Amino acid sequence: MFKSFVPTERTLMGPGPSDVNPRILTAMARPTIGHLDPEFIRLMDEIKQMLQFAFQTRNELTIPVSAPGSAGMETCFVNLVEPGDKVIVCQNGVFGGRMVENVTRVGGVAVVVQQTWGRAVDPEQLEAALKQNPDAKIVAFVHAETSTGVQSDAAALCKLAQQYGCLTIVDCVTSLGGIEVALDAWGADAAYSGTQKCLSCPPGLSPASMSPRALEKIKARTTPVTSWFMDLNLVMGYWGQGQKRSYHHTAPVNSLYGLHEALLILVEEGLEPSWQRHMKNHLALKAGLEAMGLTFVVPEAERLPQLNLVSIPDGVDEASVRQQLLEQYNLEIGAGLGVLAGKVWRIGLMGYASNPKNVLLCVNALEAVLSQYNAHINRGVATAAVQAVYSGS
């Protein structure tokens, strides 16, 4: 009745998961060892160090949460927010809305600074909210909004928050490894990411980091953290240095093998070369799609190179196009989310998936499928436009 699950090989150019580097899949298939094994302790130590490199931080508490990105988000909120704490959430997409949920469920008070979806968070609007809410304790925002493909100025927003005495929680799910993330330079206090975006791992873990100021607030709590699983007072003991570790939960051993390999690949490439690669492939994709006559949604200065929001041409059934791309080309691109559902496609060029082969596949497959649907696009010009970017002409 049942048999082994052998998936079709896809090219993953949606909002994540992105294509996984085969080195990472190989790493994940290595034999499981115990989570108390001395070799595992060494693995944990190396992962912490490489995560500090990726986040550009010296924060000692820089670890992977043993669950997907949304658990990383919740770990930040559930530890930092106490009942009654006022939290300013700058919302410019779906994931800001999830932050509000996180604040209210633990008894915090969310002040939402609503922004235009598809635009960066406006520092002036944040400053106005900070002036109106002198009792605010935390500012939260999304660095790279996965629902809209927009990057916000994390350095400016963290600086403002600090000026008004607030801690910051920064969502770096889609940014880590793809564009600059620099927690210490920003002065960010809590940040979390995901493994399935620009780190090119399968989903399942959430790298997170806490500043000493954030830890002070956690240690000074007068109410227990509502979650036992995510309580950083306990998790810290588990991820502590060397032999001082105390048992908490059982770590997802093989997923951590994968993350270790992914971080190693990032260390080998270097942060700036990785960001430059993401930008180069974004420019090539942009050249190809614009040559076809497609348009980008986000203003150029605010675009994420790793996640491209493209308007759906008039008269095109967007879901049907995605289905054809999947069935005919094994190519996955993303649908719009929230208010952008049905209006845009989200084309990811994340991590290992950010490469010329994928750019050419996407441009050519989209051209072919849109032609089937008689969309008004320019034909036969996209490939040359892509090639021009790569050849530097």
Next chain:
Amino acid sequence: MFKSFVPTERTLMGPGPSDVNPRILTAMARPTIGHLDPEFIRLMDEIKQMLQFAFQTRNELTIPVSAPGSAGMETCFVNLVEPGDKVIVCQNGVFGGRMVENVTRVGGVAVVVQQTWGRAVDPEQLEAALKQNPDAKIVAFVHAETSTGVQSDAAALCKLAQQYGCLTIVDCVTSLGGIEVALDAWGADAAYSGTQKCLSCPPGLSPASMSPRALEKIKARTTPVTSWFMDLNLVMGYWGQGQKRSYHHTAPVNSLYGLHEALLILVEEGLEPSWQRHMKNHLALKAGLEAMGLTFVVPEAERLPQLNLVSIPDGVDEASVRQQLLEQYNLEIGAGLGVLAGKVWRIGLMGYASNPKNVLLCVNALEAVLSQYNAHINRGVATAAVQAVYSGS
């Protein structure tokens, strides 16, 4: 500075993770597909069906929580317990204590029925507590205590709880696949397990199941679930039937490939043959260890065949013995936990690790290492005792 992590191949005979079947590692290394891919929907549906088989339940909400076993526990408590709810926790080991933490952190009132550690939960003591607490709403207990190697009579405890109008939360982390788990026959309302015990997957997921009665209580809540990540109202939508699925978090795709393969292996073997295999290997291990003069801690009728608690002989440095087993034989056995720390070893024979090769390795390696420490054991007789069990003589 860093390089790929290539672990030493161990034999995992601790309390979990247990040896992973190579078929499962192969499955986990298959190419990642998107969590919205039609093929992934099929994977989810098959996993749900095979989990229903493993748990012996028709509960529609039978799914893997996207995080390790402790998150599965928390998912049950955070959804079923509302502030002020009285929960009777039968504690006979470490994990009952964690249940109490889970109750109190969400504002519930825990009534602890403290049992002797290393013994099964006493139904009479539970009944006395139920009589004294007519306002109790939930009874929670651990079916197979990983800290003590004890099994409790889940059918009897669930029946009692039902007689007194209480829902039940049952920890099946170490039991699922190794001994009988029969949620519907027991009348259990919420249960959770782990993948790294008798299912022989790497750690990272927590199979869980909720009865219709449990779902009613969740749907009738007057306060929101404090955790967004674990809120079953949302998770249910994500794991719903076919096209009705709504986005929640990003599922750990490759870990689910592994769980699918693990469940398939269980389906192929059959539940009863799997339990019988665990029992047979337990009897062989017991014969070998007792021939050496080692003694078991738990009374025979309450022992878990998949987790054997053995007293440490006088004058033996138990940590040093475990270290030698690891260094000389790449064999991991477990230390005692909680009040049993330093007093016992925990020897697991779980899932794929429950086989004659492992039994012989463990018995022979332990004999060799204990001989180095001049422990008073009978030498040269263990292997024959093991072989006698397998040959049925």
